[in-house]
Amino acid sequence: MMARIPLDKAIEQSGQTEREMLEKVRPILDFAATEIGLPVKGSYHSYVSLERDYPVYVVTAAPEFSLDAKLWCYLVIGCASYRGYFDYSKALQYAKNLQQVESVDVYVRGANAYSTLGWFDDPILPSMLRYGEVYLAELLFHELTHQKIYLNGDTDFNEALASAVAEIATGQWLEQQNENQNLQNADIGNYQQSLQMREDFDALIAVHKSRLLTLYNAVSAVELDSDALVENRAAKQALSEQLMTDYQALKSSKWKGDDRYDNWFNEPVNNARLSGISSYRENVAMFKAMYADCGNDFARFFESLKDKQVDEALAASCH
Template sequence: MTRSFFRWAVPAFIALILSGCSGAGYVAQSLKGHAGILAARQSASRLIADPSTPEALRSRMEAASALRQFASDELDLPDNESYRSYVDIGRDYVTIAVYAAPEFSLTPRVWCFPVFGCVPYRGYFSRDSAAKTVRELQQQGLDVYVTGITAYSTLGWSADPLLSTMFAQDRTYLASLVFHELAHQRVYINDDTAFNEAFAVAVEMTGVRKWLNAAGDAAGLARYEAGLKRNAEFVALVSKTKGELAGIYAGSGTAEKKRAEKAAAIERLRTRYRRMRDENWGGYGGYDNWVEGPVNNAKLAATSVYNDLVPDFLRLFDLCAGDYPRFYAAVARLGRLSGDDRRDALGSAQGCG
């Protein structure tokens, strides 16, 4: 399966629980959903030791426990109780993320919460609550994008469990999620989701490479690198369309004209994708659902959150000679800068600190 833009998403749902300004219903569904997951946790080590545990589940827990220890021992990620327990949530996603953007803008709508700052989405455990918000946003004339999320982080406020959704693919997928989520516990900057997510993706990518190398899994590493290459090519394709749309929206045409040009640009994206898939990827269709489904500004803008700054963080990691403590310290220093200064410093960094 493809590396999804959003499977790594880490909406800080604990912020929703703590936020009294978001409405009683919103807080209630957040609190109920998160509390239910915490109450259902089972110790991974006990599941491994229990002779009545199904062999498939035991194997999953053994793999996850080894990954979890690798994260702390080799990637200097927090050594705590997160991802040392397990919950089978009985569905394909744990939460629903709702993104919105104006009809003629690629700037996403943001929502703000005490303690954790502002983020470009709202997260829901309740499908009905998410649907209600979608209707309200659409009534305001906004483009809306909805996606299921397979994992989330409370940034260390609670011992986040492994979820059944995290085992939907292979062990490389699981490693990616665990490394990514724990990275958010290492460094998190209020009001800068793009910075936080790109940092976590950089930890995830470098961590998976190190893990596969340590395991001597040359075939797995080759598959992973091929997936990263496809993802980079697809992101570039989406970026080209975003550039075209930005020009359209900045123009002086009427709303009707911009609407028609917007639709044409999205169709060009689909045509380019199909050509790339068939000619360059040998027919690999991992992004088909994303492309062939509805595409709008909210969906396009959301891709920026998880991708745009990743090359800068990978370059900084190299400048830190692949030393994770030095890298985290450098990222934390950048986080103390103001938003614009932070981006400029990240993009122009000539050393590790």
């Protein structure tokens, strides 16, 4: 990160729109440290201007008839269900080769941010600023949670925990901003609406995964010949079409035409995408319930998860 500059200098050198966003960073970090108990340390006090769209491109993969994500293992973080690249073309080439060699579903996406888990001082990046102040706050809370608690080798646990903390913290931050008249009630309402839509989306995906698992469990119990392979691929495609039908029904009825999830559904929904989204979303409700069980107290919540293995953390409760 040779182009790294201090945040104050970046604010001085930026145009109005970017400057206004950068000026929001320090108050958000202060809230993260004092109100949530997240370890800000030296992270996000500098800025790096990138010429590419995303700082990192992530490859995920899963078997054709399974939702179990492929794992890659690393020295520091253990095994994770993704492989990252700085170069988009290299990520695409790796995914293409993987698909050809292992006959798996693959997906490549850009990530707006990343965490080095406190090993280095992570910078603010242009991709973190492109969706507004509320998105920036939620993203910072998410990434800082990884520095607070990170269990090696369990992507699902780490990402769902960070997502849950980020959503709770963002709601509290919005309430504080409203009290200080920095934001309007509409901002809180819009965020609450977005959370409800996420829950609806999570439920939609859960139903689709349940249908797929019924198919995949039947497939795994037999040895497929060429005719059976064609038949099961057709069944898988039919379930994907059913998902699209269900999405359109949700959008037109409960969401009253709100199309903010159209971009997500415009790409094929394969097992790699499903395993990836599940890592971030599947256990969010569980962690929120655990937080409530801790009296809505982040200190107690984090303490209940601290220094535990994955199975212990999932079974943790407040006392």
